[in-house]
Amino acid sequence: MFLKRTLPLLIVFTIGSLAFVHDFIPHPLSGEFRSEMASWMMIIGGFGMFLGVYSLMHMHITRIRQKMAGWGYSVFVFIGAVGMIATGVYGDIVGVSKDDIDLFDWGYKYIQVPCGATIFSILAFFVASAAFRTFRAKNMAAGLLLGAAVIVMFGRVPICEAVGGWVFNDRQAIVNVANAIMNYPNLAVKRGLLLGIGLAAIAQSVRVLFGVERTYLGGAD
Amino acid sequence: MPDDLQDNPKSIIRHYVEMGVLALLLVVFLAVSLWRQDPLHQKDAAATMKAIGLILAAGLTLTMYSFLYRDNPLFKIAENLYVGVALGYMAMFVWRQALRPMVYEPIFHAPTWSALQTALLHKTVPIIVGFMLLTRLSRKHGWISRYAYALMIGWAAGLAIPNITNTYILKQLYAAVTPLQQAITSAPNTPAFSYDWFVGTAGPVVGTLVILIGTVSVLFYFFFSVEHKKVGRAVSTVGIWFLMVSFGASFGYTVMGRLSLLIGRVQFLLDEWLKIPST
Amino acid sequence: MRKSAAVIVKPLTTLAVIALAAMLPAGRVAAQTRPATTTQATTQRAILAEAIPVAESLRAFDLPNDGGKGIIVQWAKPADEPNGVTYIVQIARTKADFQAGKFETQEVSPSPKALASAKPAYFGYSDDANKLYYAEIVPAAVFGPAKPGPLTPERLKKFADKGVLTPSELDRALAAMKLLPQPAPTTKPTTSPAAKEQHKLTPAQQAELEWYQVLAAYLTKLDGEHVDAEIDTINSAPYSFRLGVKLDGQVALVSHDGEPIVVEAQAVVNLFKWGKLNNLILSLAFSAVVVAFIQVAKRKPGLFIRKIAGLEAIDEAIGRATEMDRPVFFTHGSGSVTALPVIASLNILSRIAYRAAEHDSRVRVMNQDPITTAVSQEIVQQAYTEAGRPDAYNPDEVSLVASDQFSYVAAVSGRMVREEPGAIFLMGTFGADSLLLSETGASTGAIQIAGTDSYTQLPFFVTTCDYTLMGEELYAASAYLSREPRLLGSLRGQDVGKAFIMIVLVLGIILFTAAAAVKGWDLDWLRRLLEASNA
Known part of the structure; x- marks a missing residue:
């Protein structure tokens, strides 16, 4: 019990208190402590990478071994991961001269980057479908959301100036309204949310430091 | 063929039609790629690899979009390949940025005895904690990994308190209390109820009051220990309205940015894969 | 206040004019600029005299709230500040150094940035701060430390004397040094095959050279640390300051009775950031x-807490997933385990895993951060054990599914479409992945409950999920779900x-x-x- 629960909680409290206190001390030692801890965290996080690789690989190996539905696709995870690690290690040990092709960089540039950028760009479609979903909900809240969204979105496209000039006799009318929504109600909500989140996050930190909240440590046995 | 399709003849037909179209698209893609990129007749290996890379990138781009229609074998291949490549990249990145310069080189490549001593002095504890983390792989000794979480979470929680007080509380509070004063003192001297007066004086003053009402009502909406009844209900309803307007505004604000991402990908396909200059 | 200032300013200005006049012939004022007629020079001197700050206002003190790096020199803004005037702060190690001409100079141009009001952390917000100028002096920036030269055999020996190198390491380093390609004595590049042949090293020599390069990098780092220590020494010494004004190349110092005023200060290592x-x-x-x-x-115990719909719906969502015999999905988003919302979401995961184990439905936790994965495994295993079903725990169901933001989106989206979960929980830190995941999830028809404090992502969750825990509601979850008195408190x-x-x-x-x-x-x-x- 002591080793599994109490001691980890004592470590949380001690290291947390030191982290809190050092932030108020301008002494150079305090800065050194901070950078030492930052390097500790990077090293521990680095070991975490092994856990991650193991977890993902284990899941796919199990799929392949048990011939679960779609197990064949799991092979591609291995092709990607082993390919990248092998070319990376080759580059580290043997070295890749300027004239040669670094396959590690190649894989990054022609597989990872385009895939990431494409997935990111799918948001353009999803923004539209999410807006449509909201459109179908007929209540006050959804109406306000949609109204504000349409005005602000419209305020950011060039045509709104022409429409503003034509309808309101002021080319900046729609832009002004859009800006007012961003500068006033939007800012108010951001502040309210941030203040509330701030208090809640501090309360949570206090609960963690004092060991009131310890789910992350798992069970006592 | 997916299991759930087996009993439904319509679905079976659709499945085969879709697979046929997919195969056809793949053939068309390869033909267009060979025509535009011509990887087999490049001047050197680097140019060949670039052409192959562009074909692969374009293929992956189109495959990722195919998911918008329906999950399909090509997407499954692309997804798993992408996951694998990203994992390999992350592993190498962590090795090159953290483990090699901070653990491997200082200890296994220490140039002198004194350098080794210094490295051991600073690295022994985090390395031991790092190995403790790895005990998570054992069901029996997994609890030892708690020491690593304790260290990381303790550090983060302790540091969070002053940081959050600074950025989430003090900065917001200070920014919230002064604008009305600024709106009044910096108001231009314009005749009351004129257009300029509305824009320059009344607008900002009303705006700052709106901010005050919005902030307070949103804060009140999140009160947990008060039941929202009567006045409370009214205030929290105002809070919800504010929340919705703000969410809508943020939503609308990001749409254009998201569209430009899509335009970026289309430009990639046109400019680099198909080699059609866009301007 | 204004009256008394005028009373002081006038006699002092007179004094300063006298001081200036006294100094000018001594040649210490650099009146070396373009030739001017006598009348012009006299007018300029008069203007300069007007610009000299009040002597009493000149102060130097330790920069508060820092680790012993800086000194602040402050002075009052003169009532009349002629155009084109600049202030000069002269810094010397001792008072006597000024006489010997051994001092450095830092110039301050009048601008709102030079006013004390620009640094409320040190000078506060009162109007008085608009009447003060200040200069932040970092002595090491003025009297910089000596830069260590390139590695030579002599310097290597010094390192050995300090114990950084053992005698055998010194010998090895000296030998390896000789293998370094020597700079060609002639301007012509040595391209002859014979010269190239000379530079060809055996593998053993190559290895020695590589070792030497690692050593050189290490010693350079030590040099850097040594320089840092020297900077601290320089900064912590006492210094003397004089203040002057400069106009068209002429300098007049703040003086008293014809004697330039010298103020002294020393930077101190402070122990508290008073600004915080x-x-x-x-x-x-x-x-x-x-x-x-x-x-x-x-x-x-039994404190009241209002209903939070998103948290009430958790049980309902799990129940529905069980009825439909579909799995429950849980994602933490992109946060590492040290992110506070992730810690909060772990509490919810614990509850969900427990409930799911009771209902005999499957929970799949999909992570992007390795350590969050490990902690999630611990939590789910524990929840299954508490629900009396330890055998149902499968680590492959609580795993890392991808290691970066968008591959994570691809993997989770694929799984959502293929496994058709009955309930999806998106709890933690989210970026652009919020809408990508929740929109795909919505298309599968699952009940979706999201929770995040990433306020920029809330609009997307609100529009696509059945319930959203906004901001602090996520943090309230542990108390709400467990009803544990201490958490409610x-x-x-x-x-x-x-x-x-x-x-x-x-x-x-x-x-x-x-x-x-x-x-x-x-x-x-x-x-x-x-x-x-x-x-």
Whole structure:
């Protein structure tokens, strides 16, 4: 019990208190402590990478071994991961001269980057479908959301100036309204949310430091 | 063929039609790629690899979009390949940025005895904690990994308190209390109820009051220990309205940015894969 | 105030003019610029004399709130500041050094940035700060430390003397040094095959050379640390300062009785960032309130907490997934385990895993961060054990599915479409992945409950999910779900904090707005109380 629960909680409290206190001390030692801890965290996080690789690989190996539905696709995870690690290690040990092709960089540039950028760009479609979903909900809240969204979105496209000039006799009318929504109600909500989140996050930190909240440590046995 | 399709003849037909179209698209893609990129007749290996890379990138781009229609074998291949490549990249990145310069080189490549001593002095504890983390792989000794979480979470929680007080509380509070004063003192001297007066004086003053009402009502909406009844209900309803307007505004604000991402990908396909200059 | 200043300024200006006149023939004032007629020079001197700051106002003191790096020199802004005037601060190690001409100079051009009001962390918000100039002096920037030269055999021996190198390492280093390609003595590049042949090294020599390069990098790093230590020494010494004004190349020093005034100061290693005092007080006070309410709640359990729809719906969602015989999906988003929302979401995961184990439905936790994965495994295993079904735990169902943001989206989206979960929980830190995941999830028809404090992503969750825990509702989850008195107590403490903030907000606005109407009411104390400072 002591080793599994109490001691980890004592470590949380001690290291947390030191982290809190050092932030108020301008002494150079305090800065050194901070950078030492930052390097500790990077090293521990680095070991975490092994856990991650193991977890993902284990899941796919199990799929392949048990011939679960779609197990064949799991092979591609291995092709990607082993390919990248092998070319990376080759580059580290043997070295890749300027004239040669670094396959590690190649894989990054022609597989990872385009895939990431494409997935990111799918948001353009999803923004539209999410807006449509909201459109179908007929209540006050959804109406306000949609109204504000349409005005602000419209305020950011060039045509709104022409429409503003034509309808309101002021080319900046729609832009002004859009800006007012961003500068006033939007800012108010951001502040309210941030203040509330701030208090809640501090309360949570206090609960963690004092060991009131310890789910992350798992069970006592 | 997916299991759930087996009993439904319509679905079976659709499945085969879709697979046929997919195969056809793949053939068309390869033909267009060979025509535009011509990887087999490049001047050197680097140019060949670039052409192959562009074909692969374009293929992956189109495959990722195919998911918008329906999950399909090509997407499954692309997804798993992408996951694998990203994992390999992350592993190498962590090795090159953290483990090699901070653990491997200082200890296994220490140039002198004194350098080794210094490295051991600073690295022994985090390395031991790092190995403790790895005990998570054992069901029996997994609890030892708690020491690593304790260290990381303790550090983060302790540091969070002053940081959050600074950025989430003090900065917001200070920014919230002064604008009305600024709106009044910096108001231009314009005749009351004129257009300029509305824009320059009344607008900002009303705006700052709106901010005050919005902030307070949103804060009140999140009160947990008060039941929202009567006045409370009214205030929290105002809070919800504010929340919705703000969410809508943020939503609308990001749409254009998201569209430009899509335009970026289309430009990639046109400019680099198909080699059609866009301007 | 204004009257008394004038009373002081006038005689001092006269004194300064005399001092200036006394100094000019001595040649210490650099009157070396373009030739001027006598009348012009006299006018200029008179203008310069007007610009000399009040002698009493010249002060030098340790820069507060720092680790012993800087000194502040401050002086009053003269009543009349001629155009084109600049201030010069002369810095010497001792008073006597000024006589010997051994001093350095730092120039300050008049601008709002040079006024003390630009640095409220040191000078406060009162109007007086607009009447003061200041210069922040870092002695090491003025009297820089000697830079260590390139590695030579002599320097290697010095390192050996200090114990950095053992005798055998020194010998090895000296031998390896000889293998370094020597710079060609002639200007012609040595391209002859014979010269190239000379540079060909055996593998053993190559290895020695590589070792030497690692050693050189290590020693350079030590040099850097040595320089840092030297900088600290330089900064911590006492220094003397003089102040002057400069116009068209002529300099006049702030003097008294014809003698330039010298002020002294020494940078001190401070132990507290006074600028963050408000932060400390607020942090401690709020923490104390939370702890106090935890104590209260322990004695008086059953505190009221209003209904939070998103949390109420958790059981319903799991129940539905069980009825439909579909799995429950849980994602933490992109946060590492040290992110506070992720810690909060782990509490919810614990509850969901427990419920799911009771209902005999499957939970799949999909992570992007390795350590979050490990902690999630621990939690789910524990929840299954507590629900009496330890055998149902499968680590492959609580795993890392991808290692970066968008591959994670691809993997989770694929799984959502293929496995058609009955309920999806998106709890933690989210970026662009929020809408990508929730929109795909919505298309599968699952009940979706999201929770995040990433406020920029809330609009997307609100539009695509059935329930959204907004901001602090996510943090309230552990208390709400477990109904543990101590956690409920901390929620009550949080509400007290919120009430306090609302009062400060309203009172603050009233006070500041009132201050706009009352002249001279600068509310310096209130600004200091609310200023977010890092110093």
